[in-house]
Amino acid sequence: MKIEKHGGNIYKYKGRVLDFSANLNPLGMPPEVKQAVLDGIDEYECYPDPDMRELKEAICRRTGVSTEHICCGNGGDDLIYRIILAFRPEKALLVVPVFSEYEEALKLAECQIDYYVLKEENGFHLDDGIIGQIETGGYDMVILCSPNNPTGIPVEQKKITSIIYACHRSGARMLIDECFMDFVLGEENYTVLPRIESLPNVIILKSFTKLFAMAGLRLGFCLCGSPEDAEAVNGCMQTWPVSTPAAKAGIAALTLTDLEDQTRVLVALEREKLISALLGLGFRTYDSQANYIFFRSVIPLDELLLKHSVLIRNCSNYRGLEGCPEHGEYFYRIAVRTEEENRYIIRALTEILSAEQK
Incomplete structure (x- = not known):
């Protein structure tokens, strides 16, 4: 098989x-999201908004992150490739096991990849050894998924912060996949999203696919610590990275605060x-x-x-x-x-x- x-x-x-x-x-999928897709049908004969203004403003209202720090794309996997393309790291550290698109995108960019392997004897929890490897490895990029896919284990905020500082000291950009953070009780103990605008070397990846069951509509976004990074990622986008039905669905989804x-x-x-x-x-x-x-x-x-x-x-x-x-x-x-x-x-x-x- x-x-x-x-x-x-x-x-x-x-x-x-x-x-x-x-x-x-x-x-x-929430009924409000389905209805928003249906209600917008008369607009689908026109090209989508290339700047995704309404969608970015909705993400801003939901996350508190300014629109100049936001990039949207055709699902989280689309953004993975675009982030790698924007910065073209020469050497990256990837925490594994993890979603396969990261390795494939890095290979497409001809990036040298080192792996930090989560061990079963440690319950697949991330240990502190990664700090030393980041500081001595000469990496351009460090990629970490929290909660991890496939283990479902999030990394504590204190440890994430230590990793971010290690990246900062060594000159590495850090990409944190938080696509499953929406399901974690006590999210505030793990995420660094509220501080993203003060973390210039960090990018957080998010998706509408999981929480809103919108896998077929393809919609994701990332939050960049600096507007310059967001501009670089946006510059690697196709002209219309988000379809109008997906944008309508996303805007409606972001109003569902409960x-x-x-x-x-x-x-x-x-x-x-x-x-x-x-x-x-x-x-x-x-x-x-x-x-x-x-x-x-x-x-x-x-x-x-x-x-x-x-x-x-x-x-x-x-x-x-x-x-x-x-x-x-x-x-x-x-x-x-x-x-x-x-x-x-x-x-x-x-x-x-x-x-x-x-």
Whole structure:
């Protein structure tokens, strides 16, 4: 079975599959967002606003970050490539395992890549050794995902700040992926977003895909510590980086101020129930605080779950998670979905394990 590059590829399977491979809000796309897309239909025969003024102003109102620090794009992955293209680092440090687009974008820019590998024996938590590597490595860019994908583990604000200062001392620009921070209870203990305008060497990546379940509309943004960095990223954009339907959806989504709290509570409750069930079945789980759970199995699960019409993310193609099947190491990531759907996957896993033991 070919391992997918990303989650969410439901199109290759005949019939309906229950998709636990894509980490979207279990509440689904908000009705206000759907209505905004429909209401704007008469505008779609015109070209989009190349400056994305309404969208940037909406992001400014939501985040408190000035519009001259904001860049918008066709999803977070689009912005990854544009950020790398804007600064063309010669040598970068990438904390792995992580979303594959970072490595691919760096390779496209012919950048030398060093890897800081999160260790299972440390629960995939980031340790302080990264500070010394940044200060001696001669890097132009350091890339870190918090909460990490696929582990779901965020980095404490104190440690993030130490890493930022190490980057500043060594002359490295830091890119922090916070696309899943919207699902973290106690976000204020992890994010540096409120201070972004005072951090000139930092860029924070955000996405509408996850919280607002807008994966098909493709919309993301980044917040740059300096207007000069934002200008550089914007200068690498195509003329119309955001479609009008996506912009309409994003503007509507940003008015839903109660959605984050509602989602965080739901995800936290369902995540803990899922983790408890997985532990009860004998799987090894880690300290995810996002809307997905990363775990280790002693048997391969993805093909067996497909027989139950369940799609999960096999993580063995992440750098640093190649695993050792001969030693019973298979790494997977599953989304936190609705209570009914979560119960279904646990029943399916229970049946699979029961059959394996016979």
